[in-house]
Amino acid sequence: METIALNGEWRLGNERTGEQYTAQVPGFVQKDLMNAGLLPNERQTLFEPVVEWVEHDDWTYSRTFELSANQLGADGLVLVMEGVDTYAEVVLNGQIIGRTDNMFIAHRFDISGAAQLHNELIVRLSSPTRYLQEKERQFGEPLLQWNGIPARLFGRKAQYGYGWDWGPRLVTVGIHKPIYIEVQERCNADNLTYNITYLSDERAILNVTVAASAVGVNSREANILCQLYDGDVLAAETVEPSVQLSQDGTETTLTLIIHRPKRWFPIGYGDQTMYTLMAAVTADCKTSALSRQIGLREVTLKQPYDKQGRKFIIEVNGIPMLCKGVNWIPLTLYPGLDTKEDYAAEIDGIVEANMNMIRIWGGGYYENPDFYAECDRRGVMVWQDFMFACGDYPDDDAFCELVRKEARYVIDTYNQHPSIVLWCGNNENQHFVENSRKKRQNGYGEKLYFEVLADECARDTMRPYWPTSPFSYSVDEGHNDNDYGDQHYWQVWGHVSPYENYQTINGRFLSEFGMQSYPSVRVIDQVDREADLRHAKFQAMQKAPNGTQRLLYYTVGDYRLPANKRDFIYVNQLMQANALRIGVEHWISRMPDTSGALIWQWSDLWPSISWSIVDYEKVKKPSYYYMKRTFQTPNALLRVVQGEEQAGLFLIHERGDFQGEIEVSFYDIIDEQVVRTDKLAANGAGYRSTRIGTVQLGGHDPARTVVFVRLLQEGQVLADNSYLIGKPYQLELKPASLRLEQHEEDGVLIVTITSDVFAKDVCLPNLSAKLSDNYFDLRAGESRTIRIEGLQADELLVPTCLNEAVQTAEYI
Numbered sequence: 001m002e003t004i005a006l007n008g009e010w011r012l013g014n015e016r017t018g019e020q021y022t023a024q025v026p027g028f029v030q031k032d033l034m035n036a037g038l039l040p041n042e043r044q045t046l047f048e049p050v051v052e053w054v055e056h057d058d059w060t061y062s063r064t065f066e067l068s069a070n071q072l073g074a075d076g077l078v079l080v081m082e083g084v085d086t087y088a089e090v091v092l093n094g095q096i097i098g099r100t101d102n103m104f105i106a107h108r109f110d111i112s113g114a115a116q117l118h119n120e121l122i123v124r125l126s127s128p129t130r131y132l133q134e135k136e137r138q139f140g141e142p143l144l145q146w147n148g149i150p151a152r153l154f155g156r157k158a159q160y161g162y163g164w165d166w167g168p169r170l171v172t173v174g175i176h177k178p179i180y181i182e183v184q185e186r187c188n189a190d191n192l193t194y195n196i197t198y199l200s201d202e203r204a205i206l207n208v209t210v211a212a213s214a215v216g217v218n219s220r221e222a223n224i225l226c227q228l229y230d231g232d233v234l235a236a237e238t239v240e241p242s243v244q245l246s247q248d249g250t251e252t253t254l255t256l257i258i259h260r261p262k263r264w265f266p267i268g269y270g271d272q273t274m275y276t277l278m279a280a281v282t283a284d285c286k287t288s289a290l291s292r293q294i295g296l297r298e299v300t301l302k303q304p305y306d307k308q309g310r311k312f313i314i315e316v317n318g319i320p321m322l323c324k325g326v327n328w329i330p331l332t333l334y335p336g337l338d339t340k341e342d343y344a345a346e347i348d349g350i351v352e353a354n355m356n357m358i359r360i361w362g363g364g365y366y367e368n369p370d371f372y373a374e375c376d377r378r379g380v381m382v383w384q385d386f387m388f389a390c391g392d393y394p395d396d397d398a399f400c401e402l403v404r405k406e407a408r409y410v411i412d413t414y415n416q417h418p419s420i421v422l423w424c425g426n427n428e429n430q431h432f433v434e435n436s437r438k439k440r441q442n443g444y445g446e447k448l449y450f451e452v453l454a455d456e457c458a459r460d461t462m463r464p465y466w467p468t469s470p471f472s473y474s475v476d477e478g479h480n481d482n483d484y485g486d487q488h489y490w491q492v493w494g495h496v497s498p499y500e501n502y503q504t505i506n507g508r509f510l511s512e513f514g515m516q517s518y519p520s521v522r523v524i525d526q527v528d529r530e531a532d533l534r535h536a537k538f539q540a541m542q543k544a545p546n547g548t549q550r551l552l553y554y555t556v557g558d559y560r561l562p563a564n565k566r567d568f569i570y571v572n573q574l575m576q577a578n579a580l581r582i583g584v585e586h587w588i589s590r591m592p593d594t595s596g597a598l599i600w601q602w603s604d605l606w607p608s609i610s611w612s613i614v615d616y617e618k619v620k621k622p623s624y625y626y627m628k629r630t631f632q633t634p635n636a637l638l639r640v641v642q643g644e645e646q647a648g649l650f651l652i653h654e655r656g657d658f659q660g661e662i663e664v665s666f667y668d669i670i671d672e673q674v675v676r677t678d679k680l681a682a683n684g685a686g687y688r689s690t691r692i693g694t695v696q697l698g699g700h701d702p703a704r705t706v707v708f709v710r711l712l713q714e715g716q717v718l719a720d721n722s723y724l725i726g727k728p729y730q731l732e733l734k735p736a737s738l739r740l741e742q743h744e745e746d747g748v749l750i751v752t753i754t755s756d757v758f759a760k761d762v763c764l765p766n767l768s769a770k771l772s773d774n775y776f777d778l779r780a781g782e783s784r785t786i787r788i789e790g791l792q793a794d795e796l797l798v799p800t801c802l803n804e805a806v807q808t809a810e811y812i
Contacts, residue, residue: 001288002183005079006065006121010175015058015124021113023061028085028174028334029125042333042606045527045540048168050398052077053170056130061123067115067181068689075216076184078119083177084338086157087126093119102156102402104174104366105236106210111181126171129761137524143444144432145391147363154389156402158302158335159363160389160757163545166329166601166610174621177338186286188243193412195461204261205295208254209489212281212288214245215685218757221245222283226254229276232263239473245283256784264295264418267356267379268633268655269686270317274376276538277416279743295376295418300466303473306593309483310472310507313595314421314464316381320687321589322654323596324631325357326350326613327512328364332605335365343371347378348602349770351625354631357381359598361428362469363389365558366410375419385469386453388426391633392436399453407456415460415664423457425449425467428488430479433468439551457754469511476670481507482529486596488512492579493611496550498557500642502583509593510587516544516551517576517577517623518569519615523607527619533565542609543557551609560729574728574761574802577622577775580613584630585637589650591689599627604776618768622761622775635719636662636682636711638695642726645698650691653684660713664695669758670704670732672780702726706758706777722777733760735805760802766789767795 012023023032030051033039036141039054040047071077079092085103089096091114093601098109106812135141135154143150148162148169163169182188191211198205206228214220236256243252263272273295280289289428303318304314313320331338331346350358358375360367362385372539375382386407393399426449449467457465480487487507491497492517502513518533519541528537528785533548544547546630551572555561558578559571580599587594603614615624630637633655639648649662659682666676684690695707702725711719724731736759742751753762755778763775764786772787778801791797 001185002071004065004067004071004181004183006063006179006181010063013060013062015060016058018026023174025061025175025179026083026177026244026337028060028172028176029173030170030411031174031334031746038513038683042170043526044166045537045607046539048170050172052169054173056127056145058127059125061125061172061175062120064118064120065254067117067119069117071183072115072117074183074185075112076182077112077115078182079111079179079475079791080106080182081109081175081177081179081677082106083175084123084125085335086128086155086178087131089126091122091124101225102406103158104156104406106177114385123175126208128155128171128173129392131155135236135238137759139394139396142600143392143394144435146428147390150391153393154399156387156406158330159387160330161333163543164363166608166612167333167543167605170333172334176334178466184288185338186215187220187281187283188215189279189281189288189290190249191412191448192277192290192292193415194277194292194294197461199261199296199298204258206256206258206277207257207589208277208278208279209251210254210281210290211249212243212245213249214247214283218247219244220283221325222281224252224254224337225280225282225378226256227278227594228256228258229278230273230682235275245281248548258296261296263378264297265379266316266321266381267351269319269379272377272379276420286565292416293373293376294416294690297418300464301422303484306464308484308506308593309481310390310508311592312467313487313592314381316421319474320592320654321356321381322591322593322687322689323357323509323598324588324742325355325359325598326379326602327359327361327598327600328602329361330364330605331603334370338371340370340374343367343374347374347380348537348650349620350380350602351378352770353628354633355380357596357598358602360385360550361389361601362387362424366414369413372419374416376417380419381421382417383422383424384414384420385424385427388429388445388448390428390432393429393448394430395442395445395447400447404452404456407453411456411460415462422637423453423460423463423466424463425453427469430468430471434479441625469592484508485509492583493550496553499554499579502579503586503639503641505583505591506588507587507656509596511596511598512600513583514595514611515554515576515579515622516547516609516611517573517610518551518609519607520573520602520619520621520766521566521569521616522617522768523615523618524565526568527607533568538609541607544610547609558728570765571802574775577626578728581630582628586639588630589637589639589648589689589691591652592652592687599623619766620771620774622757622763625773625775628773629721631718632719634658634660634711635721636692636709636747637711637721638707638723639663640697640707640723640725645696646693647723648691649680649693650689651682651684651711652689654689656685656687657685658713659683660718661714662692663710665710666700666706667706667708667758667779668704669706669734672757697725700725703730703732708779728760731760731802733803734758736801738762738799738801738804740797742797747789749786749791751786751797752783753778753786754781754783755801757803762799764797764799768792769795
């Protein structure tokens, strides 16, 4: 089928002022005005009030295009707009051909009756804020929300645009995805979906549904060929020789049988085999075809009862998964513009950190297909929220129908991806459902999550549906339970509980938890090198209520307060790493009683002070490297509880049986020697974690003791972790001399760092390059080698450590 691309340069007009600009499609009004130097961008962190006027105006995109006589004479011409943000009237040659009201779905308009040889296409975009506020006024009942404004709840538009506790208010307007014309002849293959009805090692059975339509007439006879390829090898084929297609569309289901199928597995459990599914619809010698990359696997959500309550285990191909990963917010302020290369870089970082799951958070955006394709390729599981977050959502008939249409589009578009292992109805809305039940029979949004989305997801038999997160079925008011379902734990940070409280929480699947920190000095200096952290430019980067106070509270609990902002950022980031580590290690050591730990959050979409572990300049914080070591498998972890003289020792072997040895060494940082070594057999069976024993801590001084835990197998060191038995500020660290040696191998910089004394949290800070390791402890005379890729010209290799980096205020 021929397509005519309409991307590129368009004219952009402001309906209020009459001003004309140049715009790029795909793109956004704000981005074009920023690129033209007419608006400040997000690096100027006080930009929000200066750019807000854009969302309150109406805007017009326009361009001309030509059609040939042959194209104009085709059986059908369809304008496809893959994404419009959001409320648009589409006009071709003076004729209204359609309207849009949902940025999450594609829109298709028949233009056969309006198209000419010379054409003018106009897209009139209404102010989203004024549109939504009118919807709010018409609804008449007050709706509650966290973050943003109540009017956001009435729109199918990325919710984070109205501001969140980690991001600015930038309510985007634009044509944010490709736009093109399809030139159709005789018939059109509209959609291709499938369900796996049977899967074993010997055979797989797929029910493939092909939606197709007659073009130019009310009906046509067609045949449908359906094939499945394993690379270039035909694995299965079937033909439906005669199908009567209607102009409104006809669905035909065909069966494919695959012998000795190859399964898709999450990373670490097997191969990520992908097949090519193809359907070709032919009518009157004209063929329209579609293809999909698919993977064959089984996913179930198991919730067996136990003494605590019920487990929450995602099984893939019968194997219980320990889900280790992050929550994902959009990469930028401009949803939908991310490229295949952008996704590959981010997901590579996640895989390198030994993570296997990403939760797509419900206040953002359904990512572009390239995101899910990369997750398929790398074996990263995806927990996919529908786009509802933190509020009372209307559930009148019109809104329910809007959501139903969206859900059908999303499921049909993305269900081909084996990486998506769970649909989830929303983020944190059960609280609002239960609260609003006090004044109405059913809570706001309840019908959306428990009926509309549930019914649509029931059509997809290849993954479970979970109605909301957090949620449990234990009781009617089950939005955040410690013994059932999934849990968002925000007593730490949100209620300012000590982060050691993580060790008292035995949730079944921790789908959100987190700790804030400042971004790197690289980000800070790009905002303002000279200003102090109380400057308005930096205060604007902190969107969480009382965020600065909380950061100080948690940091001073671990470290002496440094005398300058660079050193403060260093220890503040280390505090975040300490907090996340203590929680994650506790939870993964409970597998299968706890089967998931998803950190809030992966990255920043502007120069933010936030919960991210990768900042806006792509500098990985200490937390990233701490989590990389914690999430490796197999692993040996020590559960040190402040004030207790015994620590539990755990073997993490979630990928299967393991036999080896754990060596626990007590290192005296004053005398620079090992004063005690315990050796224990480390044997575990199954996909789980196993408690190996207890380590006695009593009698060792927390000011001079660091405990090293090594996991060995046949003499090879598989994991090497270090632990304090007190707080970092208690350590009597000596001045350290760090020696750096470097050379290059095949374009990769190889750096070796050696210390003359015990050195705590040795690092090469503020680098956006890819480092194999960072922020580690070195014993006297010990060396660590780091591989560095993508080092930028302005990035300097200056090793530092806690011993030397911090000149503290003398009183604390």
